[in-house]
Amino acid sequence: MTNRSRYLFIFNPAADKGRASRKSAWLEALVTESQESVMVRTTHAGHAGVIARAEHRQRTSIISCGGDGTLHEVVNAVAGEGCTVGILPFGSGNDFIKTLNPARRQRRGISHFFNSGSREVDLGRVAFANSDNRFFINSLGIGFTGRVAKSVKGAPWLKGELAYLYALLTVLAGYSAPKMKITITLENSVLELDEPVFAFSVSNGKVEGGKFRIAPQAEITDGLLDVCILKGITKLEFFPYVFKYLNGTQISDPKVIYCKAKAVDVTLTEPDVMHMDGEVYDDIQGRVAISVVPNGITMLCDLSEDSEPKNA
Numbered sequence: 516m517t518n519r520s521r522y523l524f525i526f527n528p529a530a531d532k533g534r535a536s537r538k539s540a541w542l543e544a545l546v547t548e549s550q551e552s553v554m555v556r557t558t559h560a561g562h563a564g565v566i567a568r569a570e571h572r573q574r575t576s577i578i579s580c581g582g583d584g585t586l587h588e589v590v591n592a593v594a595g596e597g598c599t600v601g602i603l604p605f606g607s608g609n610d611f612i613k614t615l616n617p618a619r620r621q622r623r624g625i626s627h628f629f630n631s632g633s634r635e636v637d638l639g640r641v642a643f644a645n646s647d648n649r650f651f652i653n654s655l656g657i658g659f660t661g662r663v664a665k666s667v668k669g670a671p672w673l674k675g676e677l678a679y680l681y682a683l684l685t686v687l688a689g690y691s692a693p694k695m696k697i698t699i700t701l702e703n704s705v706l707e708l709d710e711p712v713f714a715f716s717v718s719n720g721k722v723e724g725g726k727f728r729i730a731p732q733a734e735i736t737d738g739l740l741d742v743c744i745l746k747g748i749t750k751l752e753f754f755p756y757v758f759k760y761l762n763g764t765q766i767s768d769p770k771v772i773y774c775k776a777k778a779v780d781v782t783l784t785e786p787d788v789m790h791m792d793g794e795v796y797d798d799i800q801g802r803v804a805i806s807v808v809p810n811g812i813t814m815l816c817d818l819s820e821d822s823e824p825k826n827a
């Protein structure tokens with residue numbers, strides 16, 4: 516690896532259920548052509564974080580070449596370390612870039628990274644009882660969406676929307692809304708809940724699961740996280756909400772609490788599944804403390820793009 520290379524491309528060939536591997540030779544050729552870049556392929560889950568942690572001091576920028584899971588690993592490795600992060604979206608969902616670069620201008624090659632603008636964006640931070648802090652850049656879900664993320668990962672033979680449909684129906688079949696004790700610190704007040712919650716999410720980005728507008732009013736630079744809580748409804752009542760979440764209209768539903776928060780504390784009565792940026796954290800127990808880190812990381816992005824997402 517050349518130490519002078521300013522741009523490190525971390526490439527996950529397993530992204531998009533292995534289809535990203537088809538881009539390996541193409542990316543390698545472009546990186547080799549560039550005087551300023553070097554590329555490393557991951558060999559296993561977690562490897563992107565290991566590479567980023569080992570390399571970030573020698574690089575100006577790290578480009579995450581994969582989906583939101585690869586980005587999650589890179590962000591957790593370099594947050595607060597002064598290294599900028601770019602995204603080459605090779606994943607299935609690529610949700611965070613839909614909020615970061617909403618115009619989604621088609622980019623060919625990698626040269627745009629070398630003249631790119633950058634901006635600081637917020638991060639979410641999670642402190643678990645008896646464990647380290649973790650960051651999320653796009654979204655976090657506990658309960659229903661955590662279990663859906665786990666089911667999607669467990670069905671590698673299904674791609675794209677089919678995988679989400681399969682996961683949604685499988686999880687729904689055995690689901691009843693878990694009880695959660697939640698304290699939401701709003702800008703000027705505190706909101707307390709202690710009841711069954713069907714779906715719980717805290718978001719920095721607007722989109723989750725490829726197409727679901729889980730937090731349509733989220734802004735990545737407002738120093739706040741968007742909380743979306745669907746109260747304890749029955750399974751049969753759930754189906755209309757699938758369409759509401761796809762359109763982002765759930766936020767005006769009377770069974771949904773949607774607000775902007777500085778921090779959220781959740782206490783679970785039973786162990787449950789959580790996802791952060793689509794990565795599964797299993798067997799989460801007790802208290803989970805979530806807070807915003809304003810301007811937590813600097814992202815490479817095209818500053819000329821407009822601010823409203825297309826089809827997001």
Ligand SMILES: Nc1ncnc2c1ncn2[C@@H]1O[C@H](COP(=O)(O)OP(=O)(O)OP(=O)(O)O)[C@@H](O)[C@H]1O
Binds near residue numbers: 527559581607610
């Ligand atoms: N070489 C590898 N072999 C197997 N798994 C890997 C490898 N490198 C990374 N991973 C894991 O692959 C998983 C999927 O990666 P990623 O989330 O980036 O793609 P995706 O799921 O297609 O994208 P998205 O989350 O945007 O839908 C992550 O959990 C990551 O840790």
